Amino acid sequence: MKTERNSFESEVDRREFIRLALMVSAFLMGSGRKVQGEERQPTPTSYAALHALPPGAVRPEGWLRSYMEKQAARLGSKLPEVSWPFTGAYWAGEESAESWWPWEQKGYWLDGATRLALVLQDEQLMAQVRTSIDFTLAHADADGYLGPRFFKEPKDPSCGRWPQNVFFRSLTALADAQPEQVGGMIAIEMQKHYLADKVSYGTPVRNVTNIEAMLWCYGRTDDPRLLALAENTWREYMKVAEDSEHGDMPPLRVYADSPINCHGCTYSEIMKLPVILYLHTGKEEYLRFAQGAMRRVSDHHMLIDGIPSTTEFYRTTTSLDSHETCDISDHTWSWGYILMATGDSTWADQVERACFNAAPGAIKNDWKSLQYFSCPNQFLATLNSDHNYPSAGGHQMAYQPNPGQNVACCAGNVHRIFPNYVIRMWMKDRNNGLAAVLYGPSKLNTVVGLDNQNIEIVQTTDFPFDERIHLKINTARPVEFPLSLRVPAWCTAPQLTVNGAPASAQKTDKGFLVLHRTFRPGDEVVLTLPMRVAVTRWPQNGIGIERGPLVYSMPIKEVWNAHVEPKYSTAAFPGWEVTPASAWNYGMAIDPAKLESEVEFKSEPGTVVDPWENPPSTLTVPLRKIEGWELRANPDNPSQRFTPPLPDLSESSVSSTVERVALIPYGATHLRVTIFPEVRS
Numbered sequence: 001m002k003t004e005r006n007s008f009e010s011e012v013d014r015r016e017f018i019r020l021a022l023m024v025s026a027f028l029m030g031s032g033r034k035v036q037g038e039e040r041q042p043t044p045t046s047y048a049a050l051h052a053l054p055p056g057a058v059r060p061e062g063w064l065r066s067y068m069e070k071q072a073a074r075l076g077s078k079l080p081e082v083s084w085p086f087t088g089a090y091w092a093g094e095e096s097a098e099s100w101w102p103w104e105q106k107g108y109w110l111d112g113a114t115r116l117a118l119v120l121q122d123e124q125l126m127a128q129v130r131t132s133i134d135f136t137l138a139h140a141d142a143d144g145y146l147g148p149r150f151f152k153e154p155k156d157p158s159c160g161r162w163p164q165n166v167f168f169r170s171l172t173a174l175a176d177a178q179p180e181q182v183g184g185m186i187a188i189e190m191q192k193h194y195l196a197d198k199v200s201y202g203t204p205v206r207n208v209t210n211i212e213a214m215l216w217c218y219g220r221t222d223d224p225r226l227l228a229l230a231e232n233t234w235r236e237y238m239k240v241a242e243d244s245e246h247g248d249m250p251p252l253r254v255y256a257d258s259p260i261n262c263h264g265c266t267y268s269e270i271m272k273l274p275v276i277l278y279l280h281t282g283k284e285e286y287l288r289f290a291q292g293a294m295r296r297v298s299d300h301h302m303l304i305d306g307i308p309s310t311t312e313f314y315r316t317t318t319s320l321d322s323h324e325t326c327d328i329s330d331h332t333w334s335w336g337y338i339l340m341a342t343g344d345s346t347w348a349d350q351v352e353r354a355c356f357n358a359a360p361g362a363i364k365n366d367w368k369s370l371q372y373f374s375c376p377n378q379f380l381a382t383l384n385s386d387h388n389y390p391s392a393g394g395h396q397m398a399y400q401p402n403p404g405q406n407v408a409c410c411a412g413n414v415h416r417i418f419p420n421y422v423i424r425m426w427m428k429d430r431n432n433g434l435a436a437v438l439y440g441p442s443k444l445n446t447v448v449g450l451d452n453q454n455i456e457i458v459q460t461t462d463f464p465f466d467e468r469i470h471l472k473i474n475t476a477r478p479v480e481f482p483l484s485l486r487v488p489a490w491c492t493a494p495q496l497t498v499n500g501a502p503a504s505a506q507k508t509d510k511g512f513l514v515l516h517r518t519f520r521p522g523d524e525v526v527l528t529l530p531m532r533v534a535v536t537r538w539p540q541n542g543i544g545i546e547r548g549p550l551v552y553s554m555p556i557k558e559v560w561n562a563h564v565e566p567k568y569s570t571a572a573f574p575g576w577e578v579t580p581a582s583a584w585n586y587g588m589a590i591d592p593a594k595l596e597s598e599v600e601f602k603s604e605p606g607t608v609v610d611p612w613e614n615p616p617s618t619l620t621v622p623l624r625k626i627e628g629w630e631l632r633a634n635p636d637n638p639s640q641r642f643t644p645p646l647p648d649l650s651e652s653s654v655s656s657t658v659e660r661v662a663l664i665p666y667g668a669t670h671l672r673v674t675i676f677p678e679v680r681s
Helices: 011-029 062-082 101-120 123-138 162-177 179-196 205-221 224-238 251-255 264-271 273-281 284-300 325-342 345-361 409-423 592-598
Strands: 050-052 058-060 426-429 434-436 442-448 453-461 468-474 479-486 495-498 512-519 524-528 533-538 542-547 550-555 558-563 575-580 586-588 600-603 617-627 632-634 637-642 659-665
Touching (some): 050 325, 058 062, 058 101, 062 123, 123 162, 123 179, 162 205, 179 205, 205 264, 251 284, 264 273, 345 409, 345 550, 479 524, 495 512, 533 592, 542 617
Parallel strands (some): 434 479
Antiparallel strands (some): 050 426, 426 434, 468 524, 533 542, 586 617, 617 659
16 A cells, blocks of 8 residues: 655656755755865764765765676666565555565665765666655655654664665765755755654664754754654664663673673664764763773674674684674674774774675675675585575575565665775865775765865775775875875785875874875876785684784685575576585694795786686695584484584594685585584694
């Protein structure tokens, strides 16, 4: 059943309504004023060490652009044609569903697709998402409420306003990217929504995440009622935060740095909220709490690919612990906020690791399917091979266009990962200087310095597959500003040149090199980040290997079998079961003290084009085969197989023959061994 609220006689009437509303909002918000050039910055928060730039200020180039164009051409734009609930008109008039979650899932896709369209300047994709955005803005209730009536006064008390915050992120991205066109209108409509709404935002569980949208709106309207609403909502939430279903965030557990007993996506969505409150208030207690909350993730649950074990709750860190694909998007998004608050490059390191390992490692290289649960060690991925508690035997690890089906969050949420990486590659500091916080081939257009001078910086690099990052400064005249360049924790000896000559730079305790200089048209800055091979230790005698930001895995030869499930997949976008066709039962016989002699790194010369389809680098390492390490059978169903845990070597036979085997970047694998049993001794 479609809604008839505020209906128009024709599409022309609807567009005229939106046009007039935009004119009014531009007048009320003063958005007709431009800073120098085309870009108008979002209102910065007062207490941020770094400020985000509007979507579209940074555009991907090189391999990164090719990869994201593949995303846009495949599931990025086709998901609404392939799988329910994305095929439904949720946020565009649909009011019929058994529960509230279809609006949540479609909201994820709308946010990701909006950002993807903005950074790629993809007009067709933008037209797709504008259908829902324009409908929602044009159909606000008389009291200001934005969204479907289905959960304006929900019969299901678990619903609340969580789907609004998911969808509103698409509104905020569009508003920041197009302040002259829609920014003022969106801020006003969201302001009316929050100030008129009578629900409790402290409960149920994820209602509290609306603090994110409230404070975005506060930053654009300066309405103190929105700040008061956000702070009151946090205080209300903290009264129930001890419950594992409500975030497991009582101060005693947060400051004790205890393991987390909570759903991963819920916790990651909530842990950023005190950071955002700090950004707008400067209250140190908010920041201290957020740092404690995020430290629990890193200290107790982090897997080798850069995302914590989350299936669905936080788990341990064995070779079989996995993560939901939603958690890649949600954790990296939250880490970006604390990066802005503190200016500490540690958080950018975590975003980088997750986006270059966990993210492509959960997505089929053709961008036509993905996993709900993804694991560092996965020797098969079928409709009944999910080895994770409590979903063992389910289909969550198969590659499908919508792997969750009736919990379809990952199919939508996956589209937020790489657009948000690009959007946050560059940030502004408090002196209107620039900070390169994430690296990759890209082009930045913004304003810098005391006079807001236009500048373009072209970043030419094959990072993370190459150590060299080349920055060319394009500006009409000399301009003075500080340029901060992140030095990842994995790099101990960075090298910096300006116009071919070695350059000195201030090294900060936050992990940046800062160039204070007047930059001239055509200046070239080259940052080299030497990468070294390192090993990491994991439970049950596990060992992994990495180089720079990339984790390396042994790829397993794959056999793919397609299947189509009506309503959820199609012949053009089928689901896939993947089974192994090569040996995987190896242990690593490496001596960590002899990495330089025992590990051979090779890199293919030439420009990187599609690194996850054709990986340009390998690490060749010594391995020994382990007899008796086999797929684990379900005792109640012998035909069902699971990826096994690491073997007990006291009960296994390890070959004396050492084989030299090439490992490839984690993100280029579908079936893989990443955590090996250590068999050196």
